[in-house]
Amino acid sequence: MPIDGKYIYQYPEAQGVSSDASLLQAIAIERFPEADLSVLELGSGSGILAIMLALQKPSWHITGIDIQAPFVELARENAVLCDVVVEFRHQDLRVYEDRKYDLIVSNPPWMPVGSGMVSPNPMRLISRHEHSCTMADIFAVCKRCLKPGGAALLLYPITRISELRSLALQSSLDIIAELTFTELPKIVVIHLFQRG
Secondary structure, X not given: OOOOOOOOOOOOOOOOOOHHHHHXXXXXXXXXXXXXXXXXXXXXXXXXXXXXXXHHOOOOEEEEEEOOHHHHHHHHHHHHHOXXXXXXXXXXXXXXXXXXXXXXXXXOOOEOOOOOOOOOOHHHHHXXXXXXXXXXXXXXXXXXXXXXXXXXXXXXXXXXXXXXXXXXXXXXXXXXXXXXXXXXXXXXXXXXXXXX
């Protein structure tokens, strides 16, 4: 983990943590300097992103949801290990509607079903491919769960930028920025804004 003295556990058979989580965390900290935000992470996996945010912004109220129960238990253990308060829930984001949030962050499964190498491991398959949540599902939960004036940061491959733009046009979510990175040219982080 890019924070000194802190580490987390991962399932060896699951999708491993990548530099994407660190990048998304850095963007959230930079773009949202507010002291007190309610934050929802969609597809929290081992908890790395939510935990890094909690370490840097302990006053933020962070909830992470994941459809895979073993990940939720692992994320809870990792939060204790890192001595942070994050609420991790076993939830299907397609029906999640607990409350409204100031900020939603997600590095969701981004490979359409039928594309790329298909892992025989169910944990890795669900983490990588859109079997349990599509890009449209991510936009729907952002629309449903963001406060008016709230924002979302979503990380996707740059090859899916036209789909992201199309879904934004069909929703109440405006694209504030399309962030690209020289060191990671294959990804884009979309900063969305929920109209009031």
